[in-house]
Amino acid sequence: MNNFVFQNPTRLIFGKGTIATLATEIPTDKKILMTYGGGSIKANGVYDQVKDALKNHFVVEFAGIEPNPTYETLIKAVDIVKEQKIDFLLAVGGGSVIDGTKFIAAAVAYNGDPWDLLVDQDKIVDALPLASVLTLPATGSEMNGNAVISKKTTHEKLAFGSSKTYPVFSILDPEVTYSLPKRQITNGIVDTFIHVCEQYLTFPSQAMVQDRFAEGILSTLTELGEKIVDDSTNYNQMSNFMYSATIALNGFISMGVPQDWATHSIGHELTALHGLDHAVTLAIVQPSLWRVMRDEKKAKLLQYGERVWNITQGTEEERVDAIINATENFYRSVGMKTKLSEHGIGNESFDTIVGRFTQRGWMLGENRSITPDKIREILNGCL
Amino acid sequence: MNNFVFQNPTRLIFGKGTIATLATEIPTDKKILMTYGGGSIKANGVYDQVKDALKNHFVVEFAGIEPNPTYETLIKAVDIVKEQKIDFLLAVGGGSVIDGTKFIAAAVAYNGDPWDLLVDQDKIVDALPLASVLTLPATGSEMNGNAVISKKTTHEKLAFGSSKTYPVFSILDPEVTYSLPKRQITNGIVDTFIHVCEQYLTFPSQAMVQDRFAEGILSTLTELGEKIVDDSTNYNQMSNFMYSATIALNGFISMGVPQDWATHSIGHELTALHGLDHAVTLAIVQPSLWRVMRDEKKAKLLQYGERVWNITQGTEEERVDAIINATENFYRSVGMKTKLSEHGIGNESFDTIVGRFTQRGWMLGENRSITPDKIREILNGCL
Numbered sequence: 001m002n003n004f005v006f007q008n009p010t011r012l013i014f015g016k017g018t019i020a021t022l023a024t025e026i027p028t029d030k031k032i033l034m035t036y037g038g039g040s041i042k043a044n045g046v047y048d049q050v051k052d053a054l055k056n057h058f059v060v061e062f063a064g065i066e067p068n069p070t071y072e073t074l075i076k077a078v079d080i081v082k083e084q085k086i087d088f089l090l091a092v093g094g095g096s097v098i099d100g101t102k103f104i105a106a107a108v109a110y111n112g113d114p115w116d117l118l119v120d121q122d123k124i125v126d127a128l129p130l131a132s133v134l135t136l137p138a139t140g141s142e143m144n145g146n147a148v149i150s151k152k153t154t155h156e157k158l159a160f161g162s163s164k165t166y167p168v169f170s171i172l173d174p175e176v177t178y179s180l181p182k183r184q185i186t187n188g189i190v191d192t193f194i195h196v197c198e199q200y201l202t203f204p205s206q207a208m209v210q211d212r213f214a215e216g217i218l219s220t221l222t223e224l225g226e227k228i229v230d231d232s233t234n235y236n237q238m239s240n241f242m243y244s245a246t247i248a249l250n251g252f253i254s255m256g257v258p259q260d261w262a263t264h265s266i267g268h269e270l271t272a273l274h275g276l277d278h279a280v281t282l283a284i285v286q287p288s289l290w291r292v293m294r295d296e297k298k299a300k301l302l303q304y305g306e307r308v309w310n311i312t313q314g315t316e317e318e319r320v321d322a323i324i325n326a327t328e329n330f331y332r333s334v335g336m337k338t339k340l341s342e343h344g345i346g347n348e349s350f351d352t353i354v355g356r357f358t359q360r361g362w363m364l365g366e367n368r369s370i371t372p373d374k375i376r377e378i379l380n381g382c383l
Numbered sequence: 384m385n386n387f388v389f390q391n392p393t394r395l396i397f398g399k400g401t402i403a404t405l406a407t408e409i410p411t412d413k414k415i416l417m418t419y420g421g422g423s424i425k426a427n428g429v430y431d432q433v434k435d436a437l438k439n440h441f442v443v444e445f446a447g448i449e450p451n452p453t454y455e456t457l458i459k460a461v462d463i464v465k466e467q468k469i470d471f472l473l474a475v476g477g478g479s480v481i482d483g484t485k486f487i488a489a490a491v492a493y494n495g496d497p498w499d500l501l502v503d504q505d506k507i508v509d510a511l512p513l514a515s516v517l518t519l520p521a522t523g524s525e526m527n528g529n530a531v532i533s534k535k536t537t538h539e540k541l542a543f544g545s546s547k548t549y550p551v552f553s554i555l556d557p558e559v560t561y562s563l564p565k566r567q568i569t570n571g572i573v574d575t576f577i578h579v580c581e582q583y584l585t586f587p588s589q590a591m592v593q594d595r596f597a598e599g600i601l602s603t604l605t606e607l608g609e610k611i612v613d614d615s616t617n618y619n620q621m622s623n624f625m626y627s628a629t630i631a632l633n634g635f636i637s638m639g640v641p642q643d644w645a646t647h648s649i650g651h652e653l654t655a656l657h658g659l660d661h662a663v664t665l666a667i668v669q670p671s672l673w674r675v676m677r678d679e680k681k682a683k684l685l686q687y688g689e690r691v692w693n694i695t696q697g698t699e700e701e702r703v704d705a706i707i708n709a710t711e712n713f714y715r716s717v718g719m720k721t722k723l724s725e726h727g728i729g730n731e732s733f734d735t736i737v738g739r740f741t742q743r744g745w746m747l748g749e750n751r752s753i754t755p756d757k758i759r760e761i762l763n764g765c766l
Contacts, residue, residue: 003398015386216595
């Protein structure tokens with residue numbers, strides 16, 4: 001096991017009826033900016049629940065944070081925070097709203113162009129306190145310090161992670177997920193699954209408990225997947241899904257283990273250049289990446305195949321094939337496409353993507369062995 | 384899944400050479416009381432490492448915190464803290480030292496007889512900051528707010544848990560465990576295993592991930608058990624053991640699930656009245672408790688048997704028998720006795736123990752269905 005430091009200060013408030021606790025979780029002397037996206041929280045009743053809980057608080061609203069939240073939108077909120085002397089941010093929404101709100105929190109405390117914080121996260125030395133009411137299980141943003149922000153003008157999408165931008169608390173009421181569109185549930189299942197894989201499917205690292213935890217989340221998702229796509233109104237099932245998504249990316253499974261994240265890095269480019277949903281890009285990139293990197297990942301693929309898919313028969317190569325296929329089939333079983341061509345996309349952006357990684361000098365993957373040439377090979381496998 | 388609130392602020396610093404980080408983890412303007420037990424930290428070099436890291440700090444020492452730390456000893460430290468205006472406590476040791484230091488931290492901030500805090504933990508409204516350097520994986524005290532304290536004069540042993548008494552940080556260097564006596568390793572394995580069971584082996588509660596996590600720790604311990612009893616100097620094995628003990632009782636596996644803790648409650652009485660090691664009492668009580676409560680626990684026993692022991696053959700009753708026997712045999716395989724008679728103890732304290740639970744009006748177990756009569760039946764099964 002590698003040396004590590006773990007700390008996660010977020011207070012997780014989970015269960016039916018917990019949005020009402022906002023009334024006491026935020027001191028009444030705080031001036032709150034309530035951030036959200038489009039109109040879904042008004043349609044599903046979450047907006048009313050939040051406003052009702054905060055009826056004795058001073059609340060300014062900032063709506064319109066988009067999926068893949070943009071610098072251009074968020075910078076407007078930074079101005080509002082400064083003008084209105086806001087001192088608490090409350091994100092009500094999914095990962096995009098929470099990520100965007102983290103950026104606002106850090107940007108307010110930074111003197112300079114806040115895009116700097118995406119280029120060099122060490123520049124985040126302070127942030128406004130923020131909290132969240134989660135409406136969409138997927139990104140895990142509700143219990144970590146990470147955010148991914150896009151810049152429209154340059155079609156860039158970059159991430160930061162900071163100890164300053166953990167939510168003070170996050171409220172997870174599984175009932176708010178009942179009205180989610182199928183596409184969001186499919187995305188959430190795949191996003192969660194691949195978050196776990198990025199922290200697990202690398203090489204054996206003698207972290208026995210962390211492996212078992214990762215496998216436990218993956219097994220839970222394979223058990224739940226089709227059921228929750230078919231019916232998103234079963235409380236216990238949606239509880240387990242919502243809990244899985246949070247635990248998948250709050251640091252519990254990543255202590256002292258190697259991590260990959262190449263699927264995310266490549267996927268971010270496909271979102272930036274083609275506008276594909278984040279999870280959609282992951283489901284396309286990961287199977288191809290595993291096929292290209294199968295030798296380096298073989299030992300862990302075999303462990304994963306045995307423990308999650310009960311694949312134990314055949315030669316190692318046959319099992320690896322079966323394991324990658326089982327994973328891709330799982331994504332398809334929850335309604336996810338796994339090829340660029342299914343989205344009408346060809347190889348038109350590949351030169352740009354490979355060029356960007358070449359220019360940045362990034363080597364991807366747990367061994368930093370995924371060169372720009374390998375990235376092209378992976379992209380070719382996505383067609 | 385039940386509603387829950389989870390928050391664990393402790394900073395976990397894990398790995399080789401991490402004791403040196405004390406130099407920067409504690410501000411140099413703090414006046415530290417360094418607490419420890421007997422001489423083992425001087426024999427194994429931990430004392431020297433701590434003192435070296437803190438050579439620029441003001442440090443007062445308080446030695447002699449005993450296994451099953453006593454009110455009578457700890458109250459002396461409370462006086463020292465007040466006299467010397469100590470404002471930071473550093474526990475260097477195992478669970479007893481850390482538990483005792485939590486009591487000191489809370490007692491210093493309390494006006495009145497600190498034993499009150501054991502009787503009514505709501506009286507803990509403040510505490511001095513404390514941290515730990517862990518030397519013995521077992522109790523999980525390094526990453527929770529719980530403590531168990533004994534009173535010599537009355538042969539009582541009571542527990543408290545408070546959000547105020549989480550360590551600010553805990554340092555876990557697996558190398559410090561290399562010199563542990565076999566008895567301590569055996570105790571630590573069993574203690575950790577039964578901590579998990581208390582939070583898991585109850586009734587099915589639709590907490591899929593929490594179940595998988597609990598089973599993951601149990602499987603890890605069954606894989607490691609005999610190996611680390613035979614050789615306590617393998618870094619990876621001791622890392623996994625040390626990590627398991629912390630994760631078993633830091634709240635990760637208990638979110639939204641029913642809990643038992645009857646084995647602990649009955650075990651504490653056996654320690655208080657007979658001086659048996661804590662883990663020794665658990666290994667004696669748990670198999671008997673499971674046999675007496677087998678009907679209420681049947682569904683979860685069968686799940687545990689299948690996933691941890693791969694016991695899937697035979698009738699349900701035969702499997703339950705086999706599963707309880709496998710568990711008891713596991714304790715024996717790591718060198719633990721599982722009967723009172725093996726310690727030369729008969730039924731002489733049973734009336735006292737049953738009388739105490741009757742007087743307190745406590746009903747034990749996840750269903751609060753373990754009456755004083757059931758406790759007597761469980762104790763009879765311990766002979």
